[in-house]
Amino acid sequence: MNQYVLIIIFYIGLIQLTLTGILYYGLYLAIKSDKNRREEVLYSYRDYDFNIFGKKYCLMFIGLLSVFIIPIFGFLYLYWDRLPEGFGFSFMFAFIVAMGLFIVLFFIKHRIDIYNNGIYIGWRFITWKGFEGYTIKNNKIILIGKRGVIIPIHLNYNKKIEDIVKNYLKRI
Structure with a gap:
């Protein structure tokens, strides 16, 4: 079999896979849209990811960076002189x-919208059923997610936000 035929077959397979993914994602959104229909916004503000998700998010971010960076720099240190010409520049770029x-x-601000039926953070909508309760620590309202489903979400303390959350969740 010719190499061009293999490339064409591979390309057609990728197109089919992409179209199937788009179709299934559309079906998923159609099924899920009724459940997660957002109503009017009760409160909205913008905040950074590391403020929303807390210290665990920062540690996870630093951990992921270190897991990828240390092996890459180790590889470059050991094999820099054996790399083909031009590879080092393109790799570093x-x-x-x-x-x-x-x-x-890491430093992008995301919009946080609080609705009657849930909260919208970044690109994710979470209904109030996804949370067990809330607590207030260090001038933050911490929404405690159900174990294994949602990580705790830290909101800036505001009396209006506390009143909204108090209507839907119990204080822990």
């Missing part, structure tokens, strides 16, 4: 772009 992307994603 890709690495710098990826690091810039991580840093930008």
Whole structure:
């Protein structure tokens, strides 16, 4: 079999896989949209990811960076002189772009909308059924998610936010 035929077959397979994924994602959204229909916004503000998800998010972010960075720098240290010409520059350029992307994603502010039937953070809508309760610590309202489903979400303390959350969740 010719190499071009293999490339064409691989390309057609990728197109089929992509179209199947789009179809299934559309069906998923159609089924889930009634359950997660958002009503009018009760309160809205913007905040950073590390403020919303707390210290665990920061530790996870630093851990992921270190898991990827240490082996890459170890590889470069050991094999830099054996790399093909031009590979080192392209590799370092890709690495710098990826690091810039991580840093930008870390410092983007996300909109937080609080609705009658749930809370919308970034690109995710969570109904009130996903939370066990809430607590207040260090000028933050911490929404405690059901174990294994949702990580705790830290909201800035505000009397209006506390009144809204108090209507839907019990204080722990």
